Amino acid sequence: xxxxxxxxxxPERFAFTPATMEQVRWWVAKYPPDRKQxxxxxxxxxxxxxxxxxxxxxxxxxAELLEMPKIRVLEVATFYTMFHLAPVGKHHLQVCxxxxxxxxxxxxxxxxxxxxxxxxxxxxxxxxxSWEEVECVGACVNAPVVAIDDYYHEDLSxxxxxxxxxxxxxxxxxxxxxxRGRQTSEPEGGTAVLSDPSLYDGSxxxxxxxxxxxxxx
Amino acid sequence: MxxxxxxxxxVDVPPEYTLLQACEAAGAEIPRFCYHExxxxxxxxxxxxxxxxxxxxxxxxxxxxxxxxxxxxxxxRDNMLNELVTKSATVAKARNGVMEFLxxxxxxxxxxxxxxxxxxxxxxxxxxxxxxxxxxENKRAVEEKFMGPLVKxxxxxxxxxxxxxxxATEVAxxxxxxATGRGxxxxxxTYLEASLSSELSANVIDLCPVGALTxxxxxxxxxxxxxTKTESVDVMDxxxxxxxxxxxxxxxLRVLPRVNDEINEEWISDxxxxxxxxLSRQRLDRPYVRVNGKLRAASWDEALQAxxxxxxxxxxxxxxxxxxxxxxxxxxxxxDLFRVLGSANTDCRPDGAKLGGGAxxxxxxxxxxxxxxDADAILLxxxxxxxxxxxxxxxxxxxxxxxxxxxxxxxxxxLTYRYAHIGAGPQSLGQLGAVAExxxxxxxxxxxxxxxxxxxxxxxxxxxxVGRLAAQLGVVREAWNGFNVLHTAAARVGGLxxxxxxxxxxxxxxxxxxxxxxxxxxxxxxxxxxxSTGTVIYVGTHGDAGAHRADIILPGVAYTEKDATWVNTEGxxxxxxxxxxxxxxxxxxxTILRALSAVMGKTLPYDSLAQLRAKMxxxxxxxxxxxxxxxxxxxxxxxxxxxxxDGSISNEPFRSPITxxxxxxxxxxxxxxxxxxxxxxxxxxxxxxx
Numbered sequence: 063x064x065x066x067x068x069x070x071x072x073p074e075r076f077a078f079t080p081a082t083m084e085q086v087r088w089w090v091a092k093y094p095p096d097r098k099q100x101x102x103x104x105x106x107x108x109x110x111x112x113x114x115x116x117x118x119x120x121x122x123x124x125a126e127l128l129e130m131p132k133i134r135v136l137e138v139a140t141f142y143t144m145f146h147l148a149p150v151g152k153h154h155l156q157v158c159x160x161x162x163x164x165x166x167x168x169x170x171x172x173x174x175x176x177x178x179x180x181x182x183x184x185x186x187x188x189x190x191x192s193w194e195e196v197e198c199v200g201a202c203v204n205a206p207v208v209a210i211d212d213y214y215h216e217d218l219s220x221x222x223x224x225x226x227x228x229x230x231x232x233x234x235x236x237x238x239x240x241x242r243g244r245q246t247s248e249p250e251g252g253t254a255v256l257s258d259p260s261l262y263d264g265s266x267x268x269x270x271x272x273x274x275x276x277x278x279x
Numbered sequence: 280m281x282x283x284x285x286x287x288x289x290v291d292v293p294p295e296y297t298l299l300q301a302c303e304a305a306g307a308e309i310p311r312f313c314y315h316e317x318x319x320x321x322x323x324x325x326x327x328x329x330x331x332x333x334x335x336x337x338x339x340x341x342x343x344x345x346x347x348x349x350x351x352x353x354x355x356r357d358n359m360l361n362e363l364v365t366k367s368a369t370v371a372k373a374r375n376g377v378m379e380f381l382x383x384x385x386x387x388x389x390x391x392x393x394x395x396x397x398x399x400x401x402x403x404x405x406x407x408x409x410x411x412x413x414x415x416e417n418k419r420a421v422e423e424k425f426m427g428p429l430v431k432x433x434x435x436x437x438x439x440x441x442x443x444x445x446x447a448t449e450v451a452x453x454x455x456x457x458a459t460g461r462g463x464x465x466x467x468x469t470y471l472e473a474s475l476s477s478e479l480s481a482n483v484i485d486l487c488p489v490g491a492l493t494x495x496x497x498x499x500x501x502x503x504x505x506x507t508k509t510e511s512v513d514v515m516d517x518x519x520x521x522x523x524x525x526x527x528x529x530x531x532l533r534v535l536p537r538v539n540d541e542i543n544e545e546w547i548s549d550x551x552x553x554x555x556x557x558l559s560r561q562r563l564d565r566p567y568v569r570v571n572g573k574l575r576a577a578s579w580d581e582a583l584q585a586x587x588x589x590x591x592x593x594x595x596x597x598x599x600x601x602x603x604x605x606x607x608x609x610x611x612x613x614x615d616l617f618r619v620l621g622s623a624n625t626d627c628r629p630d631g632a633k634l635g636g637g638a639x640x641x642x643x644x645x646x647x648x649x650x651x652x653d654a655d656a657i658l659l660x661x662x663x664x665x666x667x668x669x670x671x672x673x674x675x676x677x678x679x680x681x682x683x684x685x686x687x688x689x690x691x692x693x694l695t696y697r698y699a700h701i702g703a704g705p706q707s708l709g710q711l712g713a714v715a716e717x718x719x720x721x722x723x724x725x726x727x728x729x730x731x732x733x734x735x736x737x738x739x740x741x742x743x744x745v746g747r748l749a750a751q752l753g754v755v756r757e758a759w760n761g762f763n764v765l766h767t768a769a770a771r772v773g774g775l776x777x778x779x780x781x782x783x784x785x786x787x788x789x790x791x792x793x794x795x796x797x798x799x800x801x802x803x804x805x806x807x808x809x810x811s812t813g814t815v816i817y818v819g820t821h822g823d824a825g826a827h828r829a830d831i832i833l834p835g836v837a838y839t840e841k842d843a844t845w846v847n848t849e850g851x852x853x854x855x856x857x858x859x860x861x862x863x864x865x866x867x868x869x870t871i872l873r874a875l876s877a878v879m880g881k882t883l884p885y886d887s888l889a890q891l892r893a894k895m896x897x898x899x900x901x902x903x904x905x906x907x908x909x910x911x912x913x914x915x916x917x918x919x920x921x922x923x924x925d926g927s928i929s930n931e932p933f934r935s936p937i938t939x940x941x942x943x944x945x946x947x948x949x950x951x952x953x954x955x956x957x958x959x960x961x962x963x964x965x966x967x968x969x
Contacts, residue, residue, distance in 0.1 A: 065422075065464045070470075118471075133457035140459040257456040 066140045068118050069148035080125075082112045085128070099130040104139050106145055109240035114154075117144040145195065151185045151192035153230050155210040160198035166205040170220040178227060190231055202246040204240060213238030281349050284332075284362035294350035298342065299327050300347050300436035307365040310374060310403045312319055312381075312488045314345035317544060319449060322346030324440050326382070326403065327375040330364035334344075336363065339371040352951045353755040370426050371407070378408035381438050384419040385465070385489070392436065394490030396503040400438065421466055422582025423602075427474025428955040429481045429549055430492050437491035443483035450546065451477040452676045452695025467491070477941055478669035484773040485535065495552055496952045506524055507818050509858035510537060512845055514838045515944065516668045517766035518648065519847030520547050524555075524858035531839050531859055533554045541649050541908065542847070548669040549956065550947055555839075557950030558741055560821045563834035572834065579864065579874070579932065586831050587878040589814040590620060597752050598624030600802035601779055602819070603768030604636045606843030606855070607902065609802055609835070609868035610770070610779050611816070611895045612883055616872055617800075619881045623785030624796065627774025629807035630936055631789045632730050633738030633923065634764065635775040639901065639909065640917040641746075642775050643850040645760035646725050647910045654678050654761075656721035658714065659698070660745055661689045661933030662729020666940040667767050667850075684721075689731055689933035703932035707731070708744050715752060724754040727763045731933040742923030750920035760914040766848040767936055768944070769838075773846035776901050780798045791819045796870065801825050802868065803835065805945050818871055821945035833875075834865035839947060841867045842888060844895075848910035 078086060085108050089101045102124065109120045109173060115140050125132040139145050146154070157175060159168050175193040179186045182194050201207045206215030215226060215238055222241035229236050244250070260266055281294045284855050287306035292301045299309050312324035328341035334356030344363070352361050364370060364423075373775075382404060389395045421434040439458065442468060447456040453476050455469050469475060484494050506525040513520040513534075521539035534555050536547040566582030567574040577585075589599050599617050601610045610627060617625050628634065634642040646654065651674040664672040674694045678684055685698035689706045699714060701707045711718075720722040726749050732741045746762070754761030765770060774780075774789070781787050792797055794810035801809075803819035809828045817829030820837045839858045846852050861867065866874075869891055876883040896903040906959040940955040942948050 065466070066460050131454035131457075131470075133455055133468075137457045137459055137469055141461045 066143070066147055067080065068136075069115075070247075072118045074119070076109075076113070076117055076123045078109075078113055078123065082108050092126075097271075099128045102128055102130065102135060103142070106204075110145060115149050120200060121205070129135060143271075149185060151179070151210055152190050155179075155191065155193035156196045156199065156207075157193060158199045158205070158207045159195040160202075162202035163198075163206040167219065168206040168248070171206055171218060171223050174220050174223050174227075178224070188231075191227065205260075206242070208238070210238075216240045217242045217244055282348060282360055283352075284360045286364060286366055287362070289360065289829070292349055292828055294348070296349050298329060298331070298344035298347050298349065298352075302329065302344060302363055302365055304799040306364075307363075309344055309365060311345060312399060312403075312438060312612065313442060315445075315486065316324070317450065318442060318486075320346055321441050321445065324438065325377045326374065326381070326407075328370060328377065328661050329458060330367050330369050332362040335359045335362075336885055337367075337369070341369060345356055346406070355931075358807070360634075362666055374407040375409060376457055378404055378550050379413070382409075383411065383414050384407065384435075384445070385438060386418060386435050388436070388490075392433070392490035393431075394487075397636065398490060399488035405455070410680060411811040414692055416480040419463055424466070424468045425472040425474065426469055426492070427480065428952060428959060429495055429553060430475065430484060431495035431498050432492055434466060434468075434491055436489050437467055438489055439467065441467070442486040442488070443467060443492060446486050447475065447477065447480075448512075450673050451475075451479045451482075452673070453477040453480075454484075467777075470728040474963075476960075476963065477572040478548050478550070478665060479631075479673060481552050482536070482546045485545070486491050490767055493532065494552075496556060501527055501532050506532060507858065509856050511839065511855045511858060512847075512853045514769035514845060514855070515548065515550045515554060515947065516670075517769055517771060517848040517851050518542055518668050518670055519769065519845055519851060520551055520670055522547060522551060526839070526858045529559075529859055529862075531558050541647070541906075542849075543670045546670050546673060550943070550953065553952040553956070554944075554947040554950045556952055557821070557946040557948065558837050558839060559562045559862075559951040560951070561945075562862045562865075563820060563826060563832055564865055565834060566864065567829075567832040569830040574829075579866075581952055582833055583875055583878045586800075586816045586833065586875055587626065589816060589831065590875075590879065594622060594796050595786075596621045596797040597799040598786045598796050599801070599802070600625075600629050600785060600791060600804050600807070601770060601774050602629060602801065602805060602825070604801040604838060604946070605770040605771050606838070606841065606868065607770075607773035607775070607777060607844060607852075607895065608843050608888065608891055609872065610774050610777050611891065611898075612798065612872035612876075612885075613725040613802055614777055614779050615883055615894075616876050616879075616881065618782070619883075620877070623782035624791055625779055625785065625787035626776075626781055626791065627771060627779035628734075629788045629792075629804045630730060630768070631736075631738070631787070631807075632734040632771070634771075635732055635778075635780050637922065638913075638917060639776065639850055640760060640762065640913065641919075641922045642764050642766075642772065643909060644727075644763045644848040644907065645749040645755075645763060645914070647676060647849050647908045648761050650723070650759075650910065651675055651678050652681075653860070654721075654723045654725045655683045656714075656717045656723075657683055657685045657725045657727065658711075658718060659685065659687045659689065659694075660708070660726060660728045661732025661741070661935075662727055662763060663692055663694070663731070663935035663937070664727070664729070665691055665692065665694050666933060666937045667729060667765060669940075671765070682938040684714075684717055686711075686717070689729070697821075704930050705741050705744060705928045705933070706749055706930050707739070708741075711748075718752045718754060723759055723761070724752065725761045725763055726752075726754055727765050729765050729933075729935065730887055731766070731935045735931065737926065737928045740926040743925060744923075744928060745872055746919035746922035750918060755914050755917055755919055757915055758911050762917075762919045766850065769845050769847070772848060772850055773844065776846055776850070776899055777885075777895070778899075801829070803945065805948075806943075818868055819945065820865070821949050823948060825943035825945075833860075833866040833871050834863070835871060836861040843867075844892070844902065846902075847908075849910070850901065851908040852903075853903050854905065879948075957967060 185192045217240040290305040311327045448454045519535035520543035568577040679696040794812040798814040805823040805825045941953040
């Protein structure tokens with residue numbers, strides 16, 4: 063964590079696109095009219111989806127939209143690290159640096175990021191990438207983890223991360239999940255227990271009689 | 280009421296009391312930083328930890344006593360009352376630990392901190408903290424913030440109690456302060472470091488328990504123990520807020536609020552607090568006489584002789600106008616002198632307000648200021664209380680937050696609360712619509728008439744229209760008088776009480792200012808038009824508009840330099856006290872009049888302030904009831920419909936007489952701080968308009 067400030071350079075203005083506005087209306091409709099500032103986090107998230115980051119004019123626009131003081135919106139924007147207060151690359155990498163990921167090689171992933179992108183929070187020269195270190199993203203069994211844009215990429219090695227970034231640089235799609243082809247968070251080398259298919263097809267199910275229920279006709 | 284033990288002693292407290300209040304009710308002292316009686320509860324400093332025993336056993340953890348209510352304790356068990364323990368070893372250790380955490384990031388810069396000597400953190404660190412620090416890491420440092428010309432910030436000292444944020448949001452009604460970031464990086468700031476736009480902004484300085492927010496104009500001026508503290512009353516508006524004047528030697532260094540729940544709770548406006556530097560600028564410190572068109576310094580003898588010569592014509596050729604800051608004593612002496620001289624031309628309403636003459640209720644704030652707390656429907660007519668009386672506006676906001684409805688006839692400005700805007704001018708008095716029903720059905724309805732509605736040519740007619748409305752809606756009832764006049768001048772009610780009005784056949788201030796008199800005496804009149812002919816004798820404090828026009832200047836003293844009486848808008852008689860001595864050759868105003876009367880051979884019958892006050896009380900018994908606001912007394916015998924006069928009313932919209940809050944009187948106009956505030960405010964308005 064560090065002190066979070068608005069970026070020094072800000073755009074002139076901000077406007078909601080019609081597509082964003084539609085979603086904004088859906089969120090605002092969820093709350094009573096006099097409590098519509100409750101929608102500030104989802105709306106700021108929508109703004110970040112639209113622009114890639116939350117700018118000062120966007121904060122003002124949100125404050126006007128939700129009829130709340132600007133400082134309250136700024137408080138929210140600076141409180142949550144998920145809101146970017148400065149522009150990010152086309153693809154934003156969030157490298158988990160907390161203990162399990164660190165033990166499993168997050169340091170090497172950070173080295174890759176530093177070499178290919180630059181310092182934390184900097185945008186690469188081609189505008190494609192930016193990265194930051196985040197605290198535990200909650201996927202420790204698949205450490206080390208990098209969240210690229212909206213999805214987790216797990217079991218990464220330096221090479222695997224480079225491959226992903228190469229693909230992104232070429233404009234190819236990447237698929238989230240384990241880089242080693244692991245099914246969710248199953249043990250390394252496949253499952254060793256509970257592998258009998260009959261466990262899952264319903265054939266082992268027995269009729270259970272619950273006490274106190276009326277007899278079925 | 281709930282019975283509870285505090286350190287073994289039984290107390291009976293209301294169930295909605297917090298544990299902290301219960302402890303205080305029992306006389307136990309609870310240290311605190313974030314808790315404040317007049318703000319919402321945050322519970323984030325943890326300094327008020329106590330031990331709670333249920334059934335004789337204490338819980339696993341100490342409890343933040345400010346954030347829990349007595350009624351939320353578990354029911355008493357095993358025939359033993361719940362007990363709050365404030366003096367156990369656990370509590371001492373808890374406070375010690377909290378204090379150590381608070382001091383981790385607090386700089387040890389007390390020797391260069393303006394809060395030193397009156398700092399809650401300093402005091403409580405001595406009382407509850409460790410003797411030394413065990414913290415060997417680097418302390419956090421916070422970037423400086425800008426909060427305007429009044430509030431100096433040293434945010435590294437901030438302990439994040441959030442009192443200032445809660446004050447700005449809740450009391451001042453300008454949600455401009457906030458806490459950005461979180462955890463160790465939390466910082467208190469305004470949005471993009473704009474200066475605070477509230478007229479009450481500087482109260483955050485008093486609220487700040489550490490030296491993070493201190494007074495900018497007072498920075499590095501003095502230590503609290505060097506100052507002579509004088510309890511007095513404020514004259515910047517008509518509320519008469521309770522203040523403490525801190526002076527060192529000749530100079531008033533600062534003005535602080537005193538607690539007075541009847542008037543200002545514990546807030547004062549920025550003007551009350553910071554106009555004080557105007558007391559040592561532009562001062563008239565010796566008499567002047569105009570010779571060949573130029574003012575020339577003169578001796579008192581010379582000046583008094585000249586004044587006596589000018590007034591010697593007597594009768595209806597002379598007149599006197601009392602200004603907005605005049606004390607009751609000076610007005611009484613002036614009035615007595617002019618009546619002896621046979622003049623009926625006396626007026627204390629230089630703004631031309633059509634008030635006075637009848638029963639006191641006709642020009643008082645009858646619901647009382649504290650009564651606003653009970654009001655459930657408020658109609659503002661021709662007043663902008665935010666600039667006319669910011670502290671009163673905060674009360675209205677408080678009532679509004681509790682559910683009172685507010686409606687406005689007059690300017691539609693930001694009053695810090697929502698209101699129904701009925702219209703801009705007098706014609707709207709007849710078009711209340713739903714608001715009429717609201718007032719009629721309210722338990723405690725209030726109509727507040729401002730000088731914007733009364734200080735105009737048809738003021739008397741407007742007053743009658745409002746009075747009729749008040750009668751028609753029944754806002755004046757047994758034990759509740761909802762008809763209120765909000766004054767803007769500290770002197771006005773005192774003047775009206777004294778009958779400082781044109782006597783039979785006398786001229787009003789407006790008529791006198793058009794000229795035609797041989798001599799006109801001004802008691803500090805600077806805001807009204809002045810006549811171009813005749814001799815003008817100015818008794819006042821500052822080289823302002825009145826002194827520029829004057830032919831003879833008799834230097835008087837400002838409100839901090841005399842023992843004097845003012846009557847606030849509620850009709851509350853209050854004594855101001857002398858904090859410093861008069862500047863140069865200046866004399867207390869009533870003694871000037873007394874000396875003048877002696878020179879003229881019409882010596883006034885009092886030689887001391889006590890005699891003058893005794894005469895004043897004998898002539899006007901209301902002056903004998905000090906610190907008493909009549910409120911609803913005699914409400915049943917008061918008919919507001921009889922006020923004012925019949926006649927036609929123009930459709931001219933109501934305009935508040937105060938166009939610039941920061942520059943309403945000669946003291947404020949001489950103040951550098953106020954000038955800077957005014958400049959910033961005007962700048963902000965220009966930006967907003969673009």
